[in-house]
Amino acid sequence: MNAPSSAIYRHLDVQKIAGAGGAEIRGVDLSKDLPQDVLAEIRAALLDNLVIVFRDQDLTPDQQLAFARKWGDIHLHPFMQGMPDHPEILAIIKRPTDKKNFGGSWHTDQMFSPNPAMGTMLYAKQVPSAGGDTMFTNQYLAYESLSDGMKALANKLRTVCVGDNFKQADGRSRKDRYADTMADMKVKDPGNVQTTSIHPLVRTHPETGRKALYIGGHVQYFEGMTDEESQPLIDFFMKHSVRPEFTVRVRWQNGTLTFWDNRCTQHFAVNDYPAETRIMHRITICGDQPF
Ligand code: SIN
Numbered sequence: 001m002n003a004p005s006s007a008i009y010r011h012l013d014v015q016k017i018a019g020a021g022g023a024e025i026r027g028v029d030l031s032k033d034l035p036q037d038v039l040a041e042i043r044a045a046l047l048d049n050l051v052i053v054f055r056d057q058d059l060t061p062d063q064q065l066a067f068a069r070k071w072g073d074i075h076l077h078p079f080m081q082g083m084p085d086h087p088e089i090l091a092i093i094k095r096p097t098d099k100k101n102f103g104g105s106w107h108t109d110q111m112f113s114p115n116p117a118m119g120t121m122l123y124a125k126q127v128p129s130a131g132g133d134t135m136f137t138n139q140y141l142a143y144e145s146l147s148d149g150m151k152a153l154a155n156k157l158r159t160v161c162v163g164d165n166f167k168q169a170d171g172r173s174r175k176d177r178y179a180d181t182m183a184d185m186k187v188k189d190p191g192n193v194q195t196t197s198i199h200p201l202v203r204t205h206p207e208t209g210r211k212a213l214y215i216g217g218h219v220q221y222f223e224g225m226t227d228e229e230s231q232p233l234i235d236f237f238m239k240h241s242v243r244p245e246f247t248v249r250v251r252w253q254n255g256t257l258t259f260w261d262n263r264c265t266q267h268f269a270v271n272d273y274p275a276e277t278r279i280m281h282r283i284t285i286c287g288d289q290p291f
Contacts, residue, residue: 007044011037014045020138021265022248023049030054030257031063039070042259046119047208051136051260053250059123059257061086061281068121068283075110075117075284078190079163079174083281092122092280093184094132094271100181101278103269106137106242107217108262109284112163114197118287120267121259124252128276135249135268136260139212142241143202146213154237155202158223159215163195198223201237203290205263212264213241214290241266252280263287 007014013026025045028038045052059067065088068074074088083089094101109117122134146154164174175187201222203214215237221230250258260267262284 007041007048009041009045012041012045014049016049017051017053017250018248020141020246020248021050022053022136022250023051024053024055026055028054030057030067031059033066034070043071046259046261050138050140050265051248051250051258054257054259055253056255057123057257058255061089064121064123064257064281064283065089068285071119071285073286075113075286077110077284078113078193078195079187081186081188088283090282090284091184092269092278092282094182094273094278095184096275096277098182098184100177101269101271102178102182102185103134103267104271105217106238106266106268108139108214108266110163110262111199111214111216111218112161112195112197114194115289116197116199116287117262117284119259119261119263119285121257121283121285123257123281124254124279125281126277126279127252127254127256128273128278131270131273131276132278133249133251133270133272134258135247135270137242137246137266138248139214139241139246139264139266140205140210141246142213142237142243143211145243145246146240151202154213155200157201157233158198159201159219160221160223161197161199161216161218162220163190163218199290203263206288206291208264210264213237214263215241216266242268263290 015024080090092102109120178185
């Protein structure tokens, strides 16, 4: 179901995970200063597979940051406080006392920003004995599988995306919700950073040229429509875009680093490990204005 791959890998061993996308990559140590030809193959693997998984990595925060900076500037989360000594890295922590997890609904990162994150790198520091997987969905397939009539409608729609006070969360602010349910996830005031943005529902990937459905949990309504008019359509696009045949599921081990392309995927962190702790280090990379 993926577009045929034109990539020929000389440096990487690339093993596909699912029909919809995802690949495990062996033969690379991300703590090293990788040469350009290896980085070019990693970029090709990301574009071909949307989600790439590196196992058995041993990375300090500085080494993870150095690898992330190969892909662009670091996108600082307007609402979430980074690590005290590495503000560019968000520690995603869930402990047995936390009722909720961060990222536990379908979304694509920083869709509420005018230039949402191009990609996200999540590095597993401590994973539960079972569970805590992350699911991804291929938004190229979500778009391509629509009928011609629905594609025509989708191509005209623009989404209003909001970073806080989600109506899906009864209008409660992140700060209130997270304080009650995720004690380690500290919310900051975004100040004058823009956290509401309007984007096309169908975006063209700036590198592959393919069209993808650009929807996720930050979408509140369609520009020029009421909530009542928008919601049934949002429900349809959300349900359609996470059909099982569009998805791939990553099972983490300590030392796994997963790099995904937010321009053509959504993801969902599964909250199924109530008695255990999960700690991840997340870096997001700046992206372009969707078109
Ligand atoms: C996220 O939404 O970025 C978090 C994903 C995860 O923790 O698996």
